[in-house]
Amino acid sequence: MTHLTLTASQTVGPFFHDCLMRTDAACDVLATDSTEGTHIRIAGRVIDGDRAGVPDAVLEVWQANRHGRYNHPSDERDLPLDPAFTGYGRIATQSDGQFCFTTIKPGAVPFDRRRLQAPHISVAVLGRGLLNHLYTRIYFDDEPLTASDPILQRVPTERRPTLIARRASDQAGRDLVYKLDIVLQGAGETVFFEIAGR
Amino acid sequence: MSTTTIGDIVRGDAEVFPPYLYEAYRSTIRRAPTCALVEVPLTLSELTGPGPVISAVTPDDADLTRNAGTGGEAMGQRIIVTGRVLDASGAPVKNTLVEVWQANAAGRYIHRRDQWPAPLDPNFLGIGRCHTNDRGEYRFLTIMPGAYPWRNHPNAWRPSHIHFSLFGNAWASRLVTQMYFAGDPLLPLDPIFNSSPTERARAAMIAAYAHDVTEPEWALGWRWDIVLDGPDAVAFEPERDQSRGQTPRAQPEGSDLLASDDFGVIPSERSESRDLHQ
Numbered sequence: 001m002t003h004l005t006l007t008a009s010q011t012v013g014p015f016f017h018d019c020l021m022r023t024d025a026a027c028d029v030l031a032t033d034s035t036e037g038t039h040i041r042i043a044g045r046v047i048d049g050d051r052a053g054v055p056d057a058v059l060e061v062w063q064a065n066r067h068g069r070y071n072h073p074s075d076e077r078d079l080p081l082d083p084a085f086t087g088y089g090r091i092a093t094q095s096d097g098q099f100c101f102t103t104i105k106p107g108a109v110p111f112d113r114r115r116l117q118a119p120h121i122s123v124a125v126l127g128r129g130l131l132n133h134l135y136t137r138i139y140f141d142d143e144p145l146t147a148s149d150p151i152l153q154r155v156p157t158e159r160r161p162t163l164i165a166r167r168a169s170d171q172a173g174r175d176l177v178y179k180l181d182i183v184l185q186g187a188g189e190t191v192f193f194e195i196a197g198r
Numbered sequence: 199m200s201t202t203t204i205g206d207i208v209r210g211d212a213e214v215f216p217p218y219l220y221e222a223y224r225s226t227i228r229r230a231p232t233c234a235l236v237e238v239p240l241t242l243s244e245l246t247g248p249g250p251v252i253s254a255v256t257p258d259d260a261d262l263t264r265n266a267g268t269g270g271e272a273m274g275q276r277i278i279v280t281g282r283v284l285d286a287s288g289a290p291v292k293n294t295l296v297e298v299w300q301a302n303a304a305g306r307y308i309h310r311r312d313q314w315p316a317p318l319d320p321n322f323l324g325i326g327r328c329h330t331n332d333r334g335e336y337r338f339l340t341i342m343p344g345a346y347p348w349r350n351h352p353n354a355w356r357p358s359h360i361h362f363s364l365f366g367n368a369w370a371s372r373l374v375t376q377m378y379f380a381g382d383p384l385l386p387l388d389p390i391f392n393s394s395p396t397e398r399a400r401a402a403m404i405a406a407y408a409h410d411v412t413e414p415e416w417a418l419g420w421r422w423d424i425v426l427d428g429p430d431a432v433a434f435e436p437e438r439d440q441s442r443g444q445t446p447r448a449q450p451e452g453s454d455l456l457a458s459d460d461f462g463v464i465p466s467e468r469s470e471s472r473d474l475h476q
Contacts, residue, residue, distance in 0.1 A: 003286050003287065004284060004286050004287075004288055004425045005214065005398055005399060005402045005425060006210070006211055006214045006215075006286060006399075006402075006425050006426070006427050007214075007373060007375055007402055007403065007424045007425045007426070008214050008215055008216060008375060008394040008399045008400075008402065008403055009209075009210075009215055009216065009373060009374060009375055010216070010361075010374065010375045010376040010390055010391075010393075010394075010403070011223075011225075011374075011376075011390060012361065012363075012374050013361065013376075014309070014311060015299065015301075015307040015309040015311070015312055016299060016361065017309060018299065018307070018308055018309055018323065018324070018325050019297055019298070019299035019324075019325040019326075019327075019361070019363075020297065020299075020363060022325065024254065025297070048228045048229050049227075049228035049229065049232075050228050052228075054229070060248075060372070062243070062246070062247055062248055062369055064243075070242060070243075070246040071246075071251055072246035072247060072248075072250060072251070073250060074242070074245050074246050074367075074368070075242060075246050086248065086251045086252070087248070088248035088251065088252055109241070109242050109243060110241075110242060111241055117241060117243065120243070122243050122244070122369055124369075124372055126374055127229065128225050128229075129223070129225030129226050129227075129228070129229035129230075130218070130226075130229055130230075131215075131216035131217070131218060131220060131223070131226060131390070131393050132208075132209045132210070132215055132216060132218065133209075133372060133374060134209070134218075134231065135209070135369075137243075151238050151241070154236055154237070154238060155236055159233075184228075184229045184230070184231060185228060185229060185230060185231055185232055186232070189231055189232060189233050190231075191233070191236050192209075192231050192233075192235050192236070193235055193236050193237070193238045194209055194210075194235035194236070194237045194238070195238060195239075195240060195244050195369075195370045196237045196238065196239050196240065
């Protein structure tokens with residue numbers, strides 16, 4: 001079988017907003033009022049090696065719905081799709097590096113025939129200065145399955161907290177709030193993934 | 199550039215993909231991770247992805263010479279940029295979103311942070327998008343982007359380029375890259391282009407002039423194919439011939455992972471959910 005040379009990645013650069021964040025391409029509200037599930041808000045900052053906020057990064061997120069079903073043809077399990085939820089979001093950081101998006105808590109998804117993955121949101125970080133995007137995940141500190149998640153088990157114990165959003169004290173709003181910073185470099189550096197077997 | 203520090207953390211094929219730390223591109227210095235990436239298997243989270251469900255596209259979106267909505271036409275040399283989106287086995291990636299952005303003919307973006315003294319073109323936004331067709335082909339009508347200066351190093355100029363963003367079929371196939379133009383004298387001087395480590399990989403980012411794409415008395419043609427990483431596209435074909443049942447398809451590797459039966463990668467109606475994400 002032929003194996004073509006893959007096309008290399010290059011940075012998004014600083015000038016992506018007009019294209020990638022156009023009104024119908026950006027999405028920081030993944031869930032509407034009719035989306036099933038526990039509505040949540042996830043907020044944090046993207047931080048560089050100088051502890052400065054990164055003002056020109058993009059987070060792309062992908063998650064299952066509340067039943068643990070992905071809206072994708074490869075997920076053929078007999079679980080309901082939610083017509084009010086695609087599971088995809090694209091969020092630009094603000095001038096101080098802050099990001100925020102609203103969604104629903106995803107259900108657990110399978111890892112293998114015996115084990116589940118804890119509810120999680122897949123994240124790709126793109127930005128000026130990132131020649132490749134970075135893959136990471138967001139887990140939740142109040143999900144019992146987080147402690148036994150097979151992906152987290154591959155991460156050194158002391159680095160696991162960089163992937164686990166902490167439930168903040170309930171705010172006045174409707175949504176539960178979770179906090180997690182994404183640290184590109186240095187102390188508390190977020191765990192980033194290489195996806196094997198691609 | 200000859201003494202630049204190059205990091206050893208790379209995602210994907212190290213013969214192709216740039217390292218995160220490539221000091222000659224200064225913005226990498228404080229943004230590149232320093233800890234080794236943690237290897238994870240392909241799970242359902244990485245085998246799925248937003249590619250099949252996102253974004254409405256109108257035919258006008260692929261004509262950057264007129265999609266500013268002013269009724270006027272962009273200034274510059276009209277070009278057609280076309281090619282195929284393929285997986286590593288050479289199979290077309292069908293019906294996948296391609297997003298592009300670029301500077302105008304004078305080398306200036308409409309972006310508010312681009313303030314160098316080159317003229318803006320009121321008839322040019324520099325943004326476009328389309329879906330690939332059933333043969334994996336994309337096609338844009340645009341104008342030749344100009345080169346522009348940046349402050350990375352003294353007298354630094356980016357070669358003419360068009361930014362491309364693609365999802366492919368899976369989370370693992372996401373790609374953002376830049377397309378360059380054959381014969382550009384700035385290519386050997388550009389640290390972003392040269393961050394890709396091999397001649398073969400750099401050559402794969404360069405579009406070729408294609409006279410068969412050129413339209414007489416209208417526009418010059420450029421051809422550029424894009425090869426996405428990730429699970430083979432064949433795994434996502436809506437109607438797979440049963441005789442090809444032995445074709446390797448997207449599935450996790452390793453005996454402790456989900457059996458392929460559990461994954462049922464073959465979709466029935468992958469287009470039905472399109473346009474949900476507006």
